[in-house]
Amino acid sequence: MPFKTIIEPFRIKSVEPIYMSTIEERMDYLKEAHYNPFLLRSHQVIIDLLTDSGTSAMSSEQWAGIMRGDESYAGASSWERLEHEIHDLTGCPYILPTHQGRAAERILYGHLGGKGKVFISNTHFDTTRANIEFSGAEAIDIPCHQAKDNESDFPFKGNMDIGALEQLILTHGAANIGAVILTVTNNSGGGQPVSMENATEVCAVCLKYRILFVLDCCRIAENSYYIKHFEKGYEHYTYREIAQQMFAMADACVMSAKKDALANMGGFLALRNEPLAAACTNLLIITEGFVTYGGLTGRDMEALAIGLREVFDPGYLNYRIKSTAYLGNHLKEMGVPVIYPIGGHAVYVNAGEFYKHIPAHKYPGQSLACSLFVLGGIRTVEIGSVMFGKYDDQGKLIPATKELVRLAIPRRVYTQSHIDYVIEVFGLIVAEKEKAKGMRITKEPPFLRHFTAHFEMLE
Numbered sequence: 001m002p003f004k005t006i007i008e009p010f011r012i013k014s015v016e017p018i019y020m021s022t023i024e025e026r027m028d029y030l031k032e033a034h035y036n037p038f039l040l041r042s043h044q045v046i047i048d049l050l051t052d053s054g055t056s057a058m059s060s061e062q063w064a065g066i067m068r069g070d071e072s073y074a075g076a077s078s079w080e081r082l083e084h085e086i087h088d089l090t091g092c093p094y095i096l097p098t099h100q101g102r103a104a105e106r107i108l109y110g111h112l113g114g115k116g117k118v119f120i121s122n123t124h125f126d127t128t129r130a131n132i133e134f135s136g137a138e139a140i141d142i143p144c145h146q147a148k149d150n151e152s153d154f155p156f157k158g159n160m161d162i163g164a165l166e167q168l169i170l171t172h173g174a175a176n177i178g179a180v181i182l183t184v185t186n187n188s189g190g191g192q193p194v195s196m197e198n199a200t201e202v203c204a205v206c207l208k209y210r211i212l213f214v215l216d217c218c219r220i221a222e223n224s225y226y227i228k229h230f231e232k233g234y235e236h237y238t239y240r241e242i243a244q245q246m247f248a249m250a251d252a253c254v255m256s257a258k259k260d261a262l263a264n265m266g267g268f269l270a271l272r273n274e275p276l277a278a279a280c281t282n283l284l285i286i287t288e289g290f291v292t293y294g295g296l297t298g299r300d301m302e303a304l305a306i307g308l309r310e311v312f313d314p315g316y317l318n319y320r321i322k323s324t325a326y327l328g329n330h331l332k333e334m335g336v337p338v339i340y341p342i343g344g345h346a347v348y349v350n351a352g353e354f355y356k357h358i359p360a361h362k363y364p365g366q367s368l369a370c371s372l373f374v375l376g377g378i379r380t381v382e383i384g385s386v387m388f389g390k391y392d393d394q395g396k397l398i399p400a401t402k403e404l405v406r407l408a409i410p411r412r413v414y415t416q417s418h419i420d421y422v423i424e425v426f427g428l429i430v431a432e433k434e435k436a437k438g439m440r441i442t443k444e445p446p447f448l449r450h451f452t453a454h455f456e457m458l459e
């Protein structure tokens with residue numbers, strides 16, 4: 001199309017009001033939430049960019065599917081529809097429905113993990129790492145070297161470092177590798193896509209050493225967009241065909257269906273290996289539910305089956321990727337350091353570089369997330385040393401490799417004027433940059449501390 005305005009490829013049928021709070025109110029809200037945006041109430045937020053997970057607006061078709069949901073305990077027709085859809089997409093014979101992605105992770109990594117096992121990924125998502133570590137195993141990230149260069153416009157910065165993969169396998173011994181996990185797109189690595197070439201190389205290494213190759217596929221449709229447009233040889237395939245090609249290489253797929261299935265809840269585990277499927281099914285029944293619903297209702301399964309089709313619509317994917325890039329490119333032009341190129345589901349601001357005066361142990365990302373909320377009512381999440389920092393034996397922080405703030409864009413929820421407002425708020429953030437203060441953690445749980453930790457602002 002010859003027009004540069006990215007129009008939303010849908011009409012709005014139902015609206016949800018937003019309460020327009022004042023700065024003073026937001027300062028109180030944040031204090032009550034112990035300076036942790038996860039502890040805010042949703043009505044206190046004007047634009048919620050905390051996550052793209054489970055926050056999609058469903059289509060009229062999905063709502064119609066909700067009414068059709070078959071709530072039978074066993075053998076529901078809604079399950080048959082979902083199973084057929086996942087089978088068609090992944091090619092895997094064994095499909096296990098779960099209530100969300102981490103339930104599938106707990107089942108798979110709980111079974112494969114344990115002390116002495118090592119898992120290798122382009123970057124483990126936080127719940128993936130937590131489930132692996134909780135089993136007693138070790139999780140190692142090996143993003144490709146281009147991922148370290150924030151300025152490079154290499155289109156597949158989500159790739160895994162293949163040299164490092166072989167090296168790690170030789171160091172730890174193939175028998176001790178629980179699985180190699182390719183996260184597409186690479187959420188914690190900046191939402192960057194993974195090329196088909198890289199997936200093919202990962203698959204070849206896994207075949208060579210007989211290691212299980214797992215695809216963490218919750219944004220596979222968005223990943224397919226990049227392959228079609230930026231990787232030679234894929235121009236003539238549909239987005240769905242590209243996804244199917246990638247799925248065909250994996251032994252197992254873990255999906256949080258709260259992302260690219262355009263639904264508010266759901267997940268699944270898709271497996272090729274019968275004994276592995278049998279072991280995981282036992283765990284599914286103990287912790288999630290019977291095999292034909294897992295942790296889901298019939299209506300959830302209908303919405304998922306429809307969403308998994310809709311997400312590959314070319315008009316939708318074009319709008320999705322281009323509207324996220326619209327926000328990221330505007331921030332970049334304003335001098336806000338962002339991870340570049342802009343990923344599909346979110347814009348990642350490099351808070352460590354933006355707030356150079358705040359060192360990692362004073363959590364620059366958390367500070368930026370707090371400023372965005374106070375100045376504009378925008379909720380975001382820190383992806384840095386709050387989320388991934390560890391302590392050494394002396395209790396000193398071992399910082400994360402990057403101090404990022406993620407602005408995740410819910411699917412089909414906000415319009416261009418909402419995004420223009422976010423850009424305007426960033427104008428204020430840039431103007432007041434030097435005034436930003438560091439933070440201190442006052443209370444934290446042992447796992448996934450970013451969800452519930454309490455903070456205070458340093459003077």
Ligand SMILES: Cc1ncc(COP(=O)(O)O)c(C=O)c1O
Pocket residue numbers: 053100101102103125127128183187216218256257258266267
């Ligand atoms: C890459 C990735 N894997 C796994 C998960 C976990 O999924 P869930 O939140 O549905 O448990 C997420 C959630 O954001 C994710 O982004």
